[in-house]
Amino acid sequence: MGAIVGATIPALMARDHIPGMAVGIAVGGTSYVFTYGVASKEPRRPVTSETLFELGSVSKTFTATLVSLAQIRHRLSLAEPTETYLPALRGTAFGKTELLNLGTHTLGGIPLQVPGQVTGRASLMRYLRAWRPSCTIGTCRTYSNIGIGVLGLIAADRMGETFPSIMQRQLFPALGLKHTFLTIPAKEMAHYAWGYTGLEKPIRLNAGMLADETYGIRTTAGDMIHFLQENIDPSGLPSDVREAIVQTHTGYFIAGPMTQDLVWEQYRYPVTLTSLQAGNSYHMIFDATPVRAIRPPRPPQRQALLNKTGSTNGFGTYVAFIPSQRLAIVLLANRNYAIPDRVAAAYRILRALSAR
Numbered sequence: 001m002g003a004i005v006g007a008t009i010p011a012l013m014a015r016d017h018i019p020g021m022a023v024g025i026a027v028g029g030t031s032y033v034f035t036y037g038v039a040s041k042e043p044r045r046p047v048t049s050e051t052l053f054e055l056g057s058v059s060k061t062f063t064a065t066l067v068s069l070a071q072i073r074h075r076l077s078l079a080e081p082t083e084t085y086l087p088a089l090r091g092t093a094f095g096k097t098e099l100l101n102l103g104t105h106t107l108g109g110i111p112l113q114v115p116g117q118v119t120g121r122a123s124l125m126r127y128l129r130a131w132r133p134s135c136t137i138g139t140c141r142t143y144s145n146i147g148i149g150v151l152g153l154i155a156a157d158r159m160g161e162t163f164p165s166i167m168q169r170q171l172f173p174a175l176g177l178k179h180t181f182l183t184i185p186a187k188e189m190a191h192y193a194w195g196y197t198g199l200e201k202p203i204r205l206n207a208g209m210l211a212d213e214t215y216g217i218r219t220t221a222g223d224m225i226h227f228l229q230e231n232i233d234p235s236g237l238p239s240d241v242r243e244a245i246v247q248t249h250t251g252y253f254i255a256g257p258m259t260q261d262l263v264w265e266q267y268r269y270p271v272t273l274t275s276l277q278a279g280n281s282y283h284m285i286f287d288a289t290p291v292r293a294i295r296p297p298r299p300p301q302r303q304a305l306l307n308k309t310g311s312t313n314g315f316g317t318y319v320a321f322i323p324s325q326r327l328a329i330v331l332l333a334n335r336n337y338a339i340p341d342r343v344a345a346a347y348r349i350l351r352a353l354s355a356r
Helices: 002-008 009-016 055-071 099-103 122-130 146-160 163-174 188-189 219-231 241-247 274-277 283-285 338-355
Strands: 020-027 028-040 044-046 252-257 258-260 265-269 289-298 304-311 318-320 327-334
Touching: 002 009, 002 028, 002 338, 009 020, 009 028, 009 338, 020 219, 020 338, 028 219, 055 099, 055 146, 055 163, 055 219, 055 241, 055 304, 055 318, 099 146, 122 146, 146 163, 219 327, 252 265, 258 289, 265 274, 274 338, 304 338, 318 338, 327 338
Parallel strands: none
Antiparallel strands: 020 028, 020 327, 028 044, 252 258, 252 289, 258 265, 265 304, 304 318, 318 327
16 A cells, blocks of 8 residues: 555655655545655654645535435425525525525626635625626536535524534534544644745745635545545434535536535546546646536436545645545645646546555
């Protein structure tokens, strides 16, 4: 196992100037963690199994799980318009958008990031009241923090807590995650890696509006591979959490080479590297992509690869799992390096593991 990972990761780190990485692998129900390089250059501190990395947008997969759990508990419905849960948006274009569109990036064209002038909930509502779609809702995919971020707010509201509270008090413990945080406890700060910019400056998360809901989670490779294991086989979880995870794998839209689930991005397996890189391309992140709704939605598939990328200014993440093969991979790095390189490295490792 170590030889397979070692044949790819050191070369990837050298090519993309990555100071440190933690790699999680799951094979047939057993998990492994491999660590490389440094979590901090000054003072020099090696990456260990306890090192906390920023997940970036992979955080959205946890938000999707919470939203799904809220639906199972009858606190919300993805088929309802947003204005049902946010009366401040009643009668607006955003208010008429279904929750499902918020969680699948199909709300009709919206910026990737929350504008800088939006610094609180009141100003967020003002911004959303003024928003107008650039394409018909449900016909194009524009990747954004805003839709899933607002969906996370709604889910927390409907479950009677703030988003950070419900994640840290309920969801993370229910998933058995012991080293996954939105707010890092003081005793864990020594394990928090520094990210590095292209100029080699150390950097950590600068949280803005909707950060908790969309890119704010810090975790270890061990906890993240545990979460992927639960996505492959959630049978050991409480029944409502188990069903919540399964429902996030439902296919709702065809977008280019991939199927858009609730945050997760799905490919029929086996999949080529070309298709996987196309689905994770910068074009898919920054440009509008025409979509076709799947009616009725496609039930969760075992013969599939599901993946998600995530980035912050100093960190880069890629996760993928293949239910039918009982395989999963987590790549955590303290540099925001090229997404095609992440995908290619993970693909190479997964192929080698599946051939064993």
